[in-house]
Amino acid sequence: MALGAAWARAWVVYGAQAIADNRAELVGLDRDIGDGDHGENLDRGFSAVLPKVEELAADASPADVLKTVATTLISTVGGASGPLLGTAYLKASGAVAGKDELDGAALVDLLAAARDGIVLRGKAEPGDKTMVDAWTPAVDAARAAAEAGEPEAAVLEAAATAAAGGAAATEPLVARKGRASYLGERAVGHRDPGAQSSALLLRAAADAAAQ
Amino acid sequence: MSDDVATDAGAASDRRVGIVVVSHSARIAEGVIELAEQMAPSTRLVAAGGTADGGVGTDFDRVSAALVSADEGAGVVVLCDLGSAVLTADTALDLLDEEHRERVRIADAPIVEGAVAAAVESESGSALDSVLRAAESASGTSSDPTPRADTASGDGGGPLGRTRQGRSESSEPSPGRLSTTTVLVNRAGLHARPAAEFVKLAATFDARVTVNGVDARSLLRIMALGLTEGSEVEITAEGPEASAALTGLVGLVDSGMGETSPS
Numbered sequence: 001m002a003l004g005a006a007w008a009r010a011w012v013v014y015g016a017q018a019i020a021d022n023r024a025e026l027v028g029l030d031r032d033i034g035d036g037d038h039g040e041n042l043d044r045g046f047s048a049v050l051p052k053v054e055e056l057a058a059d060a061s062p063a064d065v066l067k068t069v070a071t072t073l074i075s076t077v078g079g080a081s082g083p084l085l086g087t088a089y090l091k092a093s094g095a096v097a098g099k100d101e102l103d104g105a106a107l108v109d110l111l112a113a114a115r116d117g118i119v120l121r122g123k124a125e126p127g128d129k130t131m132v133d134a135w136t137p138a139v140d141a142a143r144a145a146a147e148a149g150e151p152e153a154a155v156l157e158a159a160a161t162a163a164a165g166g167a168a169a170t171e172p173l174v175a176r177k178g179r180a181s182y183l184g185e186r187a188v189g190h191r192d193p194g195a196q197s198s199a200l201l202l203r204a205a206a207d208a209a210a211q
Numbered sequence: 212m213s214d215d216v217a218t219d220a221g222a223a224s225d226r227r228v229g230i231v232v233v234s235h236s237a238r239i240a241e242g243v244i245e246l247a248e249q250m251a252p253s254t255r256l257v258a259a260g261g262t263a264d265g266g267v268g269t270d271f272d273r274v275s276a277a278l279v280s281a282d283e284g285a286g287v288v289v290l291c292d293l294g295s296a297v298l299t300a301d302t303a304l305d306l307l308d309e310e311h312r313e314r315v316r317i318a319d320a321p322i323v324e325g326a327v328a329a330a331v332e333s334e335s336g337s338a339l340d341s342v343l344r345a346a347e348s349a350s351g352t353s354s355d356p357t358p359r360a361d362t363a364s365g366d367g368g369g370p371l372g373r374t375r376q377g378r379s380e381s382s383e384p385s386p387g388r389l390s391t392t393t394v395l396v397n398r399a400g401l402h403a404r405p406a407a408e409f410v411k412l413a414a415t416f417d418a419r420v421t422v423n424g425v426d427a428r429s430l431l432r433i434m435a436l437g438l439t440e441g442s443e444v445e446i447t448a449e450g451p452e453a454s455a456a457l458t459g460l461v462g463l464v465d466s467g468m469g470e471t472s473p474s
Contacts, residue, residue: 035267037267038267041268074271074302074306075270075271075272078262078266078267078268078269078270079268079269079295080294080295082271082295082299082302083271083295083299083301083302084298086271086302087302108297121298121301121302122298178294179293179294179295181338185380
């Protein structure tokens, strides 16, 4: 069953909940190799997103929902994740503009555009120990699932599982972008907080589709 | 006056290039502006530091507003500190209306040195691309295209606050190049404000001017000479207005560059 605005709204609610539930863990990860504000910043951002999405007209499209997430995150998240995730949601919105129903191929377009937005903004590559390391395997897995003819929920489930694996795989890496890049070898053994929060958001997308 | 100042090749204009300083800290942004302002009182300098609730971080709305308010029509050069300040500035730039966006440049430059160099360049009426270049060439003295012996070790540190005796590299004197040596009278040496006066005056002549072998358009390289009271100052000038430049600049140095010496 193709996914519509109800899914996009549910993704926002599940995503905000996941960030709130894992705030302390994200703060801890960021304290290890960054400046410790990632959990706070994202929680503040998504807390601001919820009422904005509720205010949207009843007939708002998935693209409208994603664009609201984008502009709110950009304005309210003080750290790098605001512009990065904001750009991701903005590009995702553009990729599904004019569509009320998203099939597997459209979901792949959405995820790929989001990932490309993060790459464009942050200029990070896979293996740099950033959120790109969660998004890239997610896009690849989603594409494989969609091309295999899997239903929409399974496409997002594949993305969520791959993102979690990608986030875990950042642990042995030396960071080449962001605040953790100042730490050199000392970042090894720590999971990237941005990859972890992206994995949580992609898990929320799958859970929203499975409900 | 041309309406097309942003693309004007560089003659002095009433509208100056604005400077925006984006920092995670409101106090850093304001402090950099305070420093630059001293040397560029007529240039629009806007601080965009900290989050809306007074915390450490960058605020998209604050940065967006600064990009617009700094623009007199001649464009804006943006200086940023750590990574996410650049990301916020980039994002703000992407979402700016087209008219403003096309005359905003984000400098790849150290925030303090870049802002000061850009402000001084703007103060002398230069166009957007020259101001950007001034900021981006402010990365230190080690990239000086005519390296001096005392910087040849290539240290990448900041050029400010050093006390070094500059050395004149008198290469082959070329015909048409005029040179005069005078002595610095300023008690505090050639620090930022008088150096800025020198750079601004030098920029008004159609001549290539050097100070002790250093390009007179580069405030930071002049400051990095570390000239103290009593230091010899060798000024050379080459070009159509070489003679006038030399007379004017030597006069400026001998006058103390606006500083009275109570000694």
